Structure formats: C-alpha cells, structure tokens
Amino acid sequence: MLPTDSNKALSFKRGIQDGDLVIVYERHDVMKPVKVTKDGVLQNRFGFYKHSDWIGKPLGTKVFSNKGKFVYLLAPTPELWTLVLSHRTQILYIADISFVVMYLEVVPGCVVLESGTGSGSLSTSLARAVAPTGHVYSFDYHEQRAACAREDFEMTGISSLVTVEVRDIQGQGFPEKLSGLADSVFLDLPQPWLAVPSAAKMLKEDGVLCSFSPCIEQVQRTCEVLRSDFIEIRTFEVLLRTYEVKEMKVETVAVIGESQDEEDNGGPRPSKRKHLSNNGDYAVSHDNSSNATSVVMARPCSEARGHTGYLTFARLQCLS
Amino acid sequence: MEHSEDQTSMPEKNINSKRQDPNPRFASEGCSVLLDVNDGDRLVFARLSPGAIFKIGNTKYSLKPMIGAPFGSLFQVETGEEGSFLSRVLPIKKESSSSNVIDDVRDNRELIDDNESQNLTAEEIEAMRRDGAKGDEIIEALIANSKTFDKKFQLSQEKYLLKKQKKYAPKVLLRRPFARSICEAYFKKYPARIGFIRVDALSLLLTMANVTAYSDVLVVDMVGGLVTGAVAERLGGTGYVCNTYKGNSPYSVDMVRMFNFTDKVIERIVHSSIHELSSPKTALPEENNQQESSKSDMIEDISVTAEAIVDDGVTESKIIKAPQPGAKASKEAVEMWKENGFSSLIMAAQDQDPWTLAKDVLPLLSYSAPFAIYHQYLQPLATCMHNLQQGKMAINLQITEPWLREYQVLPSRTHPHMQMSSFGGYVLSGIRISTTT
Known part of the structure; x- marks a missing residue:
C-alpha cells in the first residue's frame, strides 16, 4: 500500500502484477479489496472478471466483465x-x-502507541505517517481481533511498520520496555483515564496524547486525570459535511413587468438569473427553450454522520 | 594553527548536527520556534539568536534564555537587577481538585461595576514591579486589596485569577513549529494569507492526497508555502514535493522557513512550471543557469516576508539564514515524473479557477493517483467536480467541508466554546483514472 516498496509505487509504466492488492471500484459506495491471482475470478452482479485480464494493465483503468x-x-x-x-x-x-494524525504531530520516524487496535483503520494511517523509519505499537486485549489485524496489515503490506500485541492497556498499562520512547499515544478505550498514567510514562517530554471517546462523561473524567501531568489539554469534535453537485436546467424568466423584447435581444444577463423561478406557473407560461440555462449547483447532502467522538489532546509537561 | 581552526569551526558543527536531528527536542540557536503566550492568547514565530528580542506588553525580553531549552518548556517573566527577563519555570504538580462548584452558595449579586473595588492604584502596582515583585506576589496583593474577591462566586474568582495572571505573570511556552501549529497561528492572525485553510482542512488535504514517505507530490501552493511545508513534513526527506505554477515565476513558499526542516527535507522541496512538466520529453531550455537565478530571487523574497509574519513585537537583530527551500526541479526529476506521473496532487490556489488549473495539472498524475483541491468558495469547486465527472477524468469525487468545534471541559462546566470558527474551507477530492481503454 505504501510506496516505501518502490516496486509497488504508482507509475504509468507499472502494470498490475500477480499478488497485488487492488481495490475494485464499482461505485463510490461499492468497493471491494481483491488480491490478484493468475487464476482468480471476481464475480459481481455484472458478471465475472478474470484476473488474468487485469495483469499488465496499469492501475486506475477500466476492466470489463x-x-x-x-x-x-x-x-x-x-x-x-x-x-x-x-x-x-x-x-x-x-x-x-486526519485530525488525529496532524494533532499528534506524527512525522516520519516517530514512534506511536495505540490502544485498542480495533479494526486497524487508524493504525493504517498512523503507519503511513511514521514510514519509513518509525513504528506503530498497537495493543488490543481481544486475541482474535489482534490476529485479524495482523493478517490485514500483512495483506496491505504495512506489517513491518505496525506491531500488534494482545494486552489489556486499561488494566496493565503499556509495556515497560516502551517507557519514554513514544512521540505520541492514541487511546480509544472505554475508560481512558485508567490508561493515562501509563501513557504519560511512555511519552517523551512534550509528546502528545490523544483520547477518543464517544461520550462526554468519559472526556470529563479523562481531562481530570490529564491535568496532573499534561498541559494544553484541548477537546474537539470534528465532522464532515458532504455536498451534492448537480447540473440542472433552470428557467431564466424575466420578472413580470419587464418587456419581453429586452429579454429576447439582450439574452440572459447575469442580473436576470437572480430571478430564477421555482414557480411552475410562471416558468411554463413563459416557456421558451432559449430561456433554459444549465447551471451547476451544490447543496449539502441531507444526511450525515452527526457524531463520532470527542478528541481530547494533551501535551506531556516538560519537567527536565 | 590547525588547532585554533578546529576550535572556531566547532560551534558551527554543533549547530548543524542539532539541526539534522529529524525530530529535535531542544531549541538550538538559529532554529525557528513558536512562542505561545498565555495558553494560546498570542502565537508568535521567532528565530532564536542571542540578540533576538520579544515584546510582552511594553517590556522587551531577550530570547537568549530559550537557547538550549527543551521544546515544551515554560518561561515566566521575572525582574532582576538588570531589568526584566524570561526565566524557565518547572511546573509544580497540581493535585486535581474536583470540588463541586454547583454547591457554592455565593453569587455575584453584590458586585457593582464602579471601579472602586480595588484599593491598589496603578502606580502602586508599577512600584511593586520595579522593586522586583514576582507576578504571583502582585496577584496576591491584588486579591488582598480587593473588596469584592471573597464575595465572588467560586467560578468568578477563578476567572479573576486567570485574568490577573495573564496580565501580571504572563507565561511563555516554547513550542516546536509543526504544520499544525503554523496553520493554527496563521489562521488565527492572518487567515487570508493561507486562503482561510483551517487546520482540519489542511489535515484532510494531506490525508486525501495520501501523502507519505517516498511519494512524489505535486502541489499548487498559492497559500505562502503552508501546503508545501506540510507535505514536506510528511515526506521526511524522501520523495519530492514539487510546486508547480502557471507562467514564469514560482509562487512564494516562504512559510517553509517556519518549519525546522533539515537540509535533507529542504532538498526535497522543488518547483517546476506546468509548462515544463507537460511539454513532451525533450531537452528543457536554459535548464542550468535558471537554477541559480531562481535561487537568488528566493532569498530576496524571503527576507521581505519572513519578517512580516513575525509578530510586530519581535525583531531579529541577527538573522541566521535557514537553508533556502524551493530550488528548481532537476532535469532528471522532471523526466522521471513525465515517465511515471506524480503519485498525488494538492491544489490550494486561492485566486485561480480550480477547473482551469485542474485540467492542465491532473494529466501529470499517475492513474489511480488521489488528489485534493482546496478552495474557499464552493461554486468553483462544484463546477470543477462536474467537469471532471463529465470528462470522465476522475472517480470517487466528493466535495467535503470540515466542521470543527472545540469544548471547554471543566468540572460541572463542560460546554462548547462560545466562539468558534464557522468556516475552514472546502475540499474536492477524487482519484485520477485512465481515460483510454
């Protein structure tokens, strides 16, 4: 996944090879990861696709069923x-x-600790940020989850950058051997305040901690504990609003009272477009194909994720 | 003879070796630092030198005490025989007190705003200062001489203390400049210079363009170098960030000087015009001498504007020049990009129509390369997205607008900040595809 392996870097010249991981894109909301094999076949509602047809083609191209x-x-x-x-x-x-990686000040070469590993969504982005010389140590108390995550990292080719260990960070804290080595720590735990003292031990001075919690009560307790060793404690909520873009034919109709003459000779003038009519009666009555203009318009999508979690950041005090 | 020469070259070597540290933890002479006054009330960039001066209120302070201090250390104002100076303070461990403020029976009903509640006069306070009283001592005196302090609601007392601390015992935090803090500082003070890119929007751009080590990132940076610097920070001295431009002269990337980049990172920041990058594979004219001339242009540019961001309080009496970012891309690099294509693109072109630029720049990307286009206005991005869709140039197209809200978290007093930034910019993202087949 990462261009640290120059053989896998994007290029006009490089064709898809046996063993590559590709994302099969049907639509923006229908995608699937596929490992390319010589004899492989992908089947979907459009029929089947032979992997052998894909090999040699550059990424970013269409393939047919x-x-x-x-x-x-x-x-x-x-x-x-x-x-x-x-x-x-x-x-x-x-x-x-995005916000976490930037606020944790993660740059190539950094050592980052994370708990829990979960599905490895953040770990993948952290690995990208610390590459090529840094490392992500990820901990999850769930044995099977950790194993699945390791498999995923193997598949995406980032396993040299991420170590997954099974460990209950809330109960046991981070392992001693990482003491004072972490540039940043990320906590996504049900009771993050229990892990804060250990996180403080792991961090280098001036290192940044982030705790992600869906509930404000968790934030409240975490912040209380953070105040003893950390400064610059700040809590954020970050959301995205997405937009729909459509080209629409809109009728450009003269305002009642204005002469039809002017409209015909002068063509649609910018000032007139402001009087777009949403009212069918008028639009129809003045219907005249030359009065319909195509306009590209944008509006926010009607539905969005309203809450994910609160992000609390804090910087370890510098005492030396 | 030999011996003495060695001695003179030593200190410089030291400075250099410190600067080469990929993640420096100490502020060395000549490095760029961010001074955070009173928990973010004021953010000022400065370059550390023994002669550098920093102004808080009406008093000037030398930044010399900061040289060699670890990033993250806290400084306080003190007055000695030779006047006021900044002195490093080690914070005292506070026990977190979670007293329940809701149960406080006091309230502010008896407070009258008549300016009569403080017995100390301004002259008396000034005299205390001259005699070398510490900020904390002045605040104690203020409380002792306040008729109303004891009657105040607990929260009002805390607010009062904070206000007085900021005035009489200002704290200066020494911070490492990162893309994050540089963006925040500019957004707070000169948002127009960075095209109103808020830090969350900047982080989205970097993510959506898949910026990582060993990638060749094409940027159109008309926001002073913020995007270029942020990308270079993520490349860590590998790959390239290539700033492209229309016409003859590259856009200024002065802001890159605010980052403490090693020479290794600086070398990876280059520029090349759209024309050069898109012309068919042949020899590029005037390749060699242009490198020199463009470099000297940059030096002039920088010394003019680098000063401008530095808060008016700061004067750099002895400017130590950081290495100059933004050399012309080598012929080999340009040839390499023509053959392979860039691995991603970020556009932050304030005064340009995104579509006009994108249609020239997108073909320079490898197939399957992600891109992110920033704009502070929605309509041009909508048009650009529509045209990309119509031309079947890209897929996974999306316009997003980040929303960021900060919270005050305090015992029984948690709520969103009363003031917030309501706009941080729009981002059009997508993936370039091959139009042939």
Missing part, C-alpha cells in the same frame, strides 16, 4: 482501505483520522 460491464481497479490507500475493511469494531473515519 464477460457481460461487457466495467469496474475500475485502484491502488489501495489508507482511505480506500478504511471504506472496505471488515468492521470488527466501530472504526474511525477520515475526518477524525
């Missing part, structure tokens, strides 16, 4: 991965992920 329907084959990115990974837990999405 036996029925002549097409899908796109895309290079995996952490963003696409977040959309296609199997949800073993509630996962973090792009807005929170």
Whole structure:
C-alpha cells in the first residue's frame, strides 16, 4: 500500500502484477479489496472478471466483465482501505483520522502507541505517517481481533511498520520496555483515564496524547486525570459535511413587468438569473427553450454522520 | 594553527548536527520556534539568536534564555537587577481538585461595576514591579486589596485569577513549529494569507492526497508555502514535493522557513512550471543557469516576508539564514515524473479557477493517483467536480467541508466554546483514472 516498496509505487509504466492488492471500484459506495491471482475470478452482479485480464494493465483503468460491464481497479490507500475493511469494531473515519494524525504531530520516524487496535483503520494511517523509519505499537486485549489485524496489515503490506500485541492497556498499562520512547499515544478505550498514567510514562517530554471517546462523561473524567501531568489539554469534535453537485436546467424568466423584447435581444444577463423561478406557473407560461440555462449547483447532502467522538489532546509537561 | 581552526569551526558543527536531528527536542540557536503566550492568547514565530528580542506588553525580553531549552518548556517573566527577563519555570504538580462548584452558595449579586473595588492604584502596582515583585506576589496583593474577591462566586474568582495572571505573570511556552501549529497561528492572525485553510482542512488535504514517505507530490501552493511545508513534513526527506505554477515565476513558499526542516527535507522541496512538466520529453531550455537565478530571487523574497509574519513585537537583530527551500526541479526529476506521473496532487490556489488549473495539472498524475483541491468558495469547486465527472477524468469525487468545534471541559462546566470558527474551507477530492481503454 505504501510506496516505501518502490516496486509497488504508482507509475504509468507499472502494470498490475500477480499478488497485488487492488481495490475494485464499482461505485463510490461499492468497493471491494481483491488480491490478484493468475487464476482468480471476481464475480459481481455484472458478471465475472478474470484476473488474468487485469495483469499488465496499469492501475486506475477500466476492466470489463464477460457481460461487457466495467469496474475500475485502484491502488489501495489508507482511505480506500478504511471504506472496505471488515468492521470488527466501530472504526474511525477520515475526518477524525486526519485530525488525529496532524494533532499528534506524527512525522516520519516517530514512534506511536495505540490502544485498542480495533479494526486497524487508524493504525493504517498512523503507519503511513511514521514510514519509513518509525513504528506503530498497537495493543488490543481481544486475541482474535489482534490476529485479524495482523493478517490485514500483512495483506496491505504495512506489517513491518505496525506491531500488534494482545494486552489489556486499561488494566496493565503499556509495556515497560516502551517507557519514554513514544512521540505520541492514541487511546480509544472505554475508560481512558485508567490508561493515562501509563501513557504519560511512555511519552517523551512534550509528546502528545490523544483520547477518543464517544461520550462526554468519559472526556470529563479523562481531562481530570490529564491535568496532573499534561498541559494544553484541548477537546474537539470534528465532522464532515458532504455536498451534492448537480447540473440542472433552470428557467431564466424575466420578472413580470419587464418587456419581453429586452429579454429576447439582450439574452440572459447575469442580473436576470437572480430571478430564477421555482414557480411552475410562471416558468411554463413563459416557456421558451432559449430561456433554459444549465447551471451547476451544490447543496449539502441531507444526511450525515452527526457524531463520532470527542478528541481530547494533551501535551506531556516538560519537567527536565 | 590547525588547532585554533578546529576550535572556531566547532560551534558551527554543533549547530548543524542539532539541526539534522529529524525530530529535535531542544531549541538550538538559529532554529525557528513558536512562542505561545498565555495558553494560546498570542502565537508568535521567532528565530532564536542571542540578540533576538520579544515584546510582552511594553517590556522587551531577550530570547537568549530559550537557547538550549527543551521544546515544551515554560518561561515566566521575572525582574532582576538588570531589568526584566524570561526565566524557565518547572511546573509544580497540581493535585486535581474536583470540588463541586454547583454547591457554592455565593453569587455575584453584590458586585457593582464602579471601579472602586480595588484599593491598589496603578502606580502602586508599577512600584511593586520595579522593586522586583514576582507576578504571583502582585496577584496576591491584588486579591488582598480587593473588596469584592471573597464575595465572588467560586467560578468568578477563578476567572479573576486567570485574568490577573495573564496580565501580571504572563507565561511563555516554547513550542516546536509543526504544520499544525503554523496553520493554527496563521489562521488565527492572518487567515487570508493561507486562503482561510483551517487546520482540519489542511489535515484532510494531506490525508486525501495520501501523502507519505517516498511519494512524489505535486502541489499548487498559492497559500505562502503552508501546503508545501506540510507535505514536506510528511515526506521526511524522501520523495519530492514539487510546486508547480502557471507562467514564469514560482509562487512564494516562504512559510517553509517556519518549519525546522533539515537540509535533507529542504532538498526535497522543488518547483517546476506546468509548462515544463507537460511539454513532451525533450531537452528543457536554459535548464542550468535558471537554477541559480531562481535561487537568488528566493532569498530576496524571503527576507521581505519572513519578517512580516513575525509578530510586530519581535525583531531579529541577527538573522541566521535557514537553508533556502524551493530550488528548481532537476532535469532528471522532471523526466522521471513525465515517465511515471506524480503519485498525488494538492491544489490550494486561492485566486485561480480550480477547473482551469485542474485540467492542465491532473494529466501529470499517475492513474489511480488521489488528489485534493482546496478552495474557499464552493461554486468553483462544484463546477470543477462536474467537469471532471463529465470528462470522465476522475472517480470517487466528493466535495467535503470540515466542521470543527472545540469544548471547554471543566468540572460541572463542560460546554462548547462560545466562539468558534464557522468556516475552514472546502475540499474536492477524487482519484485520477485512465481515460483510454
């Protein structure tokens, strides 16, 4: 997934190879990760696609099914991965992920601790940020979840950057061996305040901690504990609003009272377009195909994620 | 002879070796720092030198005490025989007190705003200061001489203390400049210079363009170098961030100087015009001498504007030049990009129509390369998205607008901030696809 392996980096010249992970894109909401194999076949509602037809083609191209329907084959990115990974837990999405990585000041070479691993959505983005020389240590108390995450990281090719361990961070804290080595710590735990003292021990001075909690009561208790060792404690909520874009034919109709003459000779003038008529009666009565203009318009989508969680950031005090 | 030469070159070597640390933890001479006064009330960039001066209120302070201090250390104002100076303070561990404020029976009903409640006069306070009283001592005196302090509701007392602390015992936090803090500082003070990109929007751009080590990121940065710097920060001295432009001269990327980049990172910041990048594979004219000339242009540019961001309180008496970012891309690099395409694109072109630019720039990307286009207005992005869709140039197209709300979290007093930024910009993202087949 990451270009650290120059053989996998995007290029006009590079064709899809046996063993590549690709994202099969049907629509923005229908995508699927597929490992390319010589004899592999992908089946969907449009028919079947032979992997052997894909090999040698560049990524980002259309491939056709036996029925002549097409899908796109895309290079995996952490963003696409977040959309296609199997949800073993509630996962973090792009807005929170982006903000966390930036606010934790994660740059190449950093050591980042994370608990829990969950479905590995954030871990993948953290790995991208610490590459090529840094490392992510991810902990989850759930044995099976940890195993699945390891498999995923193997598949996406980031396993050299992420170590997954089974450990109850709330109960046991982070392992001693990482003491004072972490540039940043991320907590997504039901009782994050229990892990804060251990997180403080792991962090380098001036290192940043982030705690993600869906409930304000969790935030409240976490902040109380943070105040003893941390400064710059700040809590945020970050959401995304997406927009629909449509081209629509709108009638440009003269305001009643204005002469029809002027409209015909002058054509639609910018000032007139303000008088767009939503009212069918007028539009119809003045119907005249030259008066219909195509306009590209945008409006917010009607539904959106209203809440994910609160993000609390804090910086370890510098005492030396 | 040899010996003395060695000695003179030593300190410089030290500075250099510190600067090469990929993640420096100490503020060394010549490095760029962010000074955070009173928990974010004021954010000021400065370059550390023994002669650098910083002004709080009407008093000037030397930044010398900060040289060699770890990032994250806290400084307080003190007055000594030679006047006021900044002195490092180690914070005292506070026990978290969670007294239940709701049960406080006091309230502010007896407070009258008549300016009569403080017995100390301004002259008396000034005299205390001259005599070297610490800020905390002044505040104690203020409380002792306040007729109303004891009667105040507990929360009002806390507010009063905070207000007085900010005035009489200002705290300065020494911070490392990161894309995050640089963006926040500009957004707070000069948002127009960065095209109103809020930090969450900037983070989205980096994420949506899949910026990571070893990638070749094409940027159109008309926001002073904020995007270029943020990308370079994520590349960590690998890959390239190539700033492209229309016409003859590259856009200024002065802001890159605010980051403490190592030479290794700086080398990865280059520019090349759209024309050069899109012309068919042939020799590029005047390749060699242009490198020199564009470089000297940059130096002038920078010394003019780098000063401008620095808060008016700061004067750099001895400017230590940071390495110059933004050399012209080498012929080899340009050839490489023509062959392979860029791995992603970020556009933050304030005064340009996104579609006009995108249709020239998108073909420079590899197939399947993600891109993110920032704009502070929605309509041009909508048009751009529509045209990309119609031209079947990209898929997974989406316009998003981030929304960011900060909370005050205090015992029994948790609520969103009363004032918030209501707009941080729009981002059009998508994935470039091959139009042939």
